[in-house]
Amino acid sequence: MMALLAQVAAFLAALWAAPHLGALWHALFPALARPTWDSQSWFTLLGEHLLLSLGAALIAAAIGLGAGIFATRGAGRALRPLLDAVFALAQAIPPVAVIALALPLLGFGAAPTLLALVLYAALPVMRSAVAGLDAVPPAVLDAARGTGMGRAGILARVELPLALPVIQAGLRVAVVLSIATTAVGAVAGASCLGTPIVVGLANGNTAWVLQGALFTAWLALIADRALRLGLRHGARG
Numbered sequence: 001m002m003a004l005l006a007q008v009a010a011f012l013a014a015l016w017a018a019p020h021l022g023a024l025w026h027a028l029f030p031a032l033a034r035p036t037w038d039s040q041s042w043f044t045l046l047g048e049h050l051l052l053s054l055g056a057a058l059i060a061a062a063i064g065l066g067a068g069i070f071a072t073r074g075a076g077r078a079l080r081p082l083l084d085a086v087f088a089l090a091q092a093i094p095p096v097a098v099i100a101l102a103l104p105l106l107g108f109g110a111a112p113t114l115l116a117l118v119l120y121a122a123l124p125v126m127r128s129a130v131a132g133l134d135a136v137p138p139a140v141l142d143a144a145r146g147t148g149m150g151r152a153g154i155l156a157r158v159e160l161p162l163a164l165p166v167i168q169a170g171l172r173v174a175v176v177l178s179i180a181t182t183a184v185g186a187v188a189g190a191s192c193l194g195t196p197i198v199v200g201l202a203n204g205n206t207a208w209v210l211q212g213a214l215f216t217a218w219l220a221l222i223a224d225r226a227l228r229l230g231l232r233h234g235a236r237g
Helices: 002-020 022-028 042-071 074-092 095-106 110-134 138-146 151-188 195-203 206-236
Strands: none
Touching: 002 042, 002 206, 022 206, 042 074, 042 110, 042 151, 042 206, 074 110, 095 110, 095 151, 110 151, 138 151, 151 195, 151 206, 195 206
């Protein structure tokens, strides 16, 4: 926990210091007139990045969990291969391509990015839900039925609690994927940590690209470590 808190503190300190490191970036990129990103606050970009990525992960979790539950119920079992293929195809399409296709309908901004992130993050949640629910021992289900519990009660009070560790692993993957991928939303004009990357590419400013990529990757690593730690403590509890 202390190591995680130290990493978060270092990340926030780096965000604060970034606009004040002009001398360092001038030394690294002497050919650039403005190597330090200062067009927008890094903390503003961070807030918008988290809002977009976590919102997408929440929607993807709801869709993936619902599909996973449906695929493990009666008639849904026959449709499981189709559901898996659809979700796999959705993730296989590059987010940039989804954004480009969605732009004419949704316009510039957060909306096409949100769509791309949801499509990209739903697969691991769906597959983890299916795996977790399928792993519930039949004897446990029979015992629950023997007590008079209905289908909804068995799902809510028996299956989901037993499948939760596996489902949480899929949720962790979805959140980290969403945070790491949100940067591409800057292509559609969504404000996020990827904004310096896209602006830097458009203006031939490698320093801005490097700064945006560094903070995006760092944030994803922090999220992954935090979720791993949280899940570990939850399992112990």
